[in-house]
Amino acid sequence: EIVLTQSPGTLSLSPGERATLSCWASQSVAGSYLAWYQQKPGQAPRLLIYGASSRATGIPDRFSGSGSGTDFTLTISRLEPEDFAVYYCQQYGTSPQTFGQGTKVEIK
Amino acid sequence: EVQLVQSGAEVKKPGESLKISCKGSGYSFTNYWIGWVRQMPGKGLEWMGIIYPGDSDTRYSPSFQGLVTISADKSISTAYLQWSSLKASDTAMYYCARPGPGAIDSWGQGTLVTVSS
Numbered sequence: 001e002i003v004l005t006q007s008p009g010t011l012s013l014s015p016g017e018r019a020t021l022s023c024w025a026s027q028s029v030a031g032s033y034l035a036w037y038q039q040k041p042g043q044a045p046r047l048l049i050y051g052a053s054s055r056a057t058g059i060p061d062r063f064s065g066s067g068s069g070t071d072f073t074l075t076i077s078r079l080e081p082e083d084f085a086v087y088y089c090q091q092y093g094t095s096p097q098t099f100g101q102g103t104k105v106e107i108k
Numbered sequence: 109e110v111q112l113v114q115s116g117a118e119v120k121k122p123g124e125s126l127k128i129s130c131k132g133s134g135y136s137f138t139n140y141w142i143g144w145v146r147q148m149p150g151k152g153l154e155w156m157g158i159i160y161p162g163d164s165d166t167r168y169s170p171s172f173q174g175l176v177t178i179s180a181d182k183s184i185s186t187a188y189l190q191w192s193s194l195k196a197s198d199t200a201m202y203y204c205a206r207p208g209p210g211a212i213d214s215w216g217q218g219t220l221v222t223v224s225s
Binding site for chain 2: 001033035037039044045046047050051056057086088090092095096097098099100101102
């Protein structure tokens with residue numbers, strides 16, 4: 001199965017700053033079928049990005065995704081207070097689907 | 109509106125069996141895969157497996173193969189996750205999730221399973 005490794009484990013930033021989260025795959029992700037999710041405490045995850053770079057419905061444009069092959073990035077251009085959460089990448093191009101271990105974005 | 113509504117929290121003893129459910133509405137249940145995701149306390153998301161209710165085609169993550177059973181009853185638009193003999197290490201939040209298609213665009217609210225003697 002494809003192993004996804006996210007970096008860093010924790011990102012300490014202030015509101016208004018730019019966040020850059022990385023996701024590396026152990027082998028090429030078929031069709032760039034890579035998604036990013038946001039999870040807040042006590043809530044189910046929420047889809048942010050699919051197909052590596054397409055924003056899901058209702059997701060603000062400060063969230064953007066890029067990458068292909070084995071290297072992917074989620075960028076939050078200017079952090080809002082509600083963006084402090086845990087972010088997961090997921091590949092859904094090869095069975096079994098797999099998730100990264102998560103990056104926590106915390107307030108500095 | 110797509111909705112996935114899961115059954116309530118469970119407290120069980122080691123060795124007991126359990127079946128939790130996820131009822132889909134607002135879409136054609138038989139035409140979309142539906143999966144299960146585990147989240148152990150304080151940990152990340154783990155993909156368990158997925159079923160296509162239209163023909164019951166089921167695929168398991170190797171980590172969960174033989175440990176759980178995923179099924180679906182398309183007549184009542186409900187998917188299930190079951191255990192025949194729970195362990196303390198099965199304590200977790202379990203989410204059902206609908207790829208829409210591809211990435212997961214709909215999630216259930218989660219079912220907390222606690223296994224303790």
